[in-house]
Amino acid sequence: MRYGICRGKRSRNRSTDLLIEKEVSPWETSPLHKIGWNASDTGEMFFDNCKVPKENEMGAILQNAASKGQMPAMSPGYAKLxxxxxxxxxxxxxxxxxxxxxxxxxxxxxxxxxxxxxxxxxxxxxxxxxxxxxxxxxxxxxxxxxxxxxxxxxxxxxxxxxxxxxxxxxxxxxxxxxxxxxxxxxxxxxxxxxxxxxxxxxxxxxxxxxxxxxxxxxxxxxxxxxxxxxxxxxxxxxxx
Ligand SMILES: Cc1cc2nc3c(=O)[nH]c(=O)nc-3n(C[C@H](O)[C@H](O)[C@H](O)COP(=O)(O)OP(=O)(O)OC[C@H]3O[C@@H](n4cnc5c(N)ncnc54)[C@H](O)[C@@H]3O)c2cc1C
CATH class of the missing domain: 1.20.140.10 (Butyryl-CoA Dehydrogenase, subunit A, domain 3)
Structure with a gap:
């Protein structure tokens, strides 16, 4: 797993979604054995002392891509949302x-x-x-x-x-x-x-x-x- 998306604290009262690149912001994982979907692996992710660059906020990444028309394989209606x-x-x-x-x-x-x-x-x-x-x-x-x-x-x-x-x-x-x-x-x-x-x-x-x-x-x-x-x-x- 090279990338993770996780919800983190932006400030005391606000949370935000972050794209976390393993090479830039290392994190640990351990397998999660679950009742179903056993054809698809799931891992617990641990972000102790994990520092993420500001530009990796999902909102900023998506807005930037949308403004450049770079949203991949997306219907015009979905892009409008x-x-x-x-x-x-x-x-x-x-x-x-x-x-x-x-x-x-x-x-x-x-x-x-x-x-x-x-x-x-x-x-x-x-x-x-x-x-x-x-x-x-x-x-x-x-x-x-x-x-x-x-x-x-x-x-x-x-x-x-x-x-x-x-x-x-x-x-x-x-x-x-x-x-x-x-x-x-x-x-x-x-x-x-x-x-x-x-x-x-x-x-x-x-x-x-x-x-x-x-x-x-x-x-x-x-x-x-x-x-x-x-x-x-x-x-x-x-x-x-
Ligand atoms: C197979 C699998 C794949 C996943 N993939 C991803 C992924 O790719 N990316 C990712 O970020 N996450 C992923 N998740 C995490 C998933 O999104 C969370 O497990 C889910 O959102 C629930 O969060 P939680 O497990 O912390 O439960 P909790 O938030 O602790 O909820 C426990 C219980 O309390 C209830 N509850 C919580 N808050 C409230 C509230 N305000 N009002 C009423 N009831 C409430 C919940 O409905 C639930 O019944 C995955 C989970 C699984 C099992």
Whole structure:
């Protein structure tokens, strides 16, 4: 890992985001073993006595790049967001909407496996898909996925249009889809019975990966507070 982005203190009352170059400002890391996303390494980062040049403030870097038209591979709408909100706020709209749609992908895979299994597995003389309680689970799973997908697409559409509502929509998409993926993958394991709990099938992985979705890039709680701040407006921040 050569670069890190971290939130640091700018002055007594203000924090800021910093791009930290390992060669210029050395820091230590240690691996963080986690419940899911095991295809992607995560490290804890330790910045003891780490000094960072002033020009490495993310806001300054992004504003400088935007003013020179040097923002990489960015739709005009996304670039516009950098001119109407702070660079970090604008930057985070995309990964949050993306996390929302990633949650939809995990949930969709678990749902499709469940539909297939519900047609194949027979108990009490009929496929479990003919039991009403299984049908209710499939209905709930499908509804959560459809709703989460629409919210994710709406957030991406707002980003592409440079609509300031992208902040609210991407925060809502991240919470709703992440929490929906947890519920959907829980039901998917239930539908698969003991097979769902085994490591022979990917259901337990979907469940563990879904559980990851509610913390990185902003916890569900912070996403709810940010969404509601955008609804109520200035003077109503619950976290500042
Ligand atoms: C896999 C992974 C990858 C990550 N990648 C990065 C990365 O690339 N860059 C980076 O900077 N960070 C990264 N993070 C860190 C991640 O952004 C933080 O873990 C996350 O923002 C939550 O912070 P925290 O863990 O310190 O929890 P805390 O902030 O300590 O929160 C603990 C609990 O308190 C709640 N809480 C906190 N404040 C409030 C409040 N004001 N009101 C209500 N509830 C509150 C939280 O919602 C949570 O439930 C990553 C984390 C993981 C797990």
């Amino acid at each position: 950098f001119t109407i909100m702070t660079p970090t706020t604008a930057l985070l709209t995309l990964p949050r909407a993306g996390m929302g749609l990633m949650s939809v992908g995990i949930a969709q895979a678990a749902f499709e496996a469940s539909v297939k299994y519900a047609k194949e597995r027979v108990t009490f003389g009929k496929p479990i898909g003919r039991h009403q309680l299984i049908q209710n689970m499939l209905y709930e799973m499908n509804l959560l996925i459809e709703t989460a997908r629409l919210l994710g697409y709406k957030a991406i559409d707002a980003i592409n249009k440079g609509d300031p509502d992208a902040r609210r929509l991407s925060s809502m998409a991240k919470v709703y889809s992440g929490e929906s993926a947890v519920k959907v993958t829980y039901h998917a394991i239930q539908i698969h019975g003991a097979n769902g709990l085994s490591q022979e099938l990917p259901l337990e992985r979907y469940f563990r990966d879904a559980r990851m979705q509610t913390v990185p890039d902003g916890t569900s709680e912070m996403m709810k507070l940010i969404s509601t701040y955008t609804i109520l407006g200035k003077g109503f921040s619950a976290y500042a």
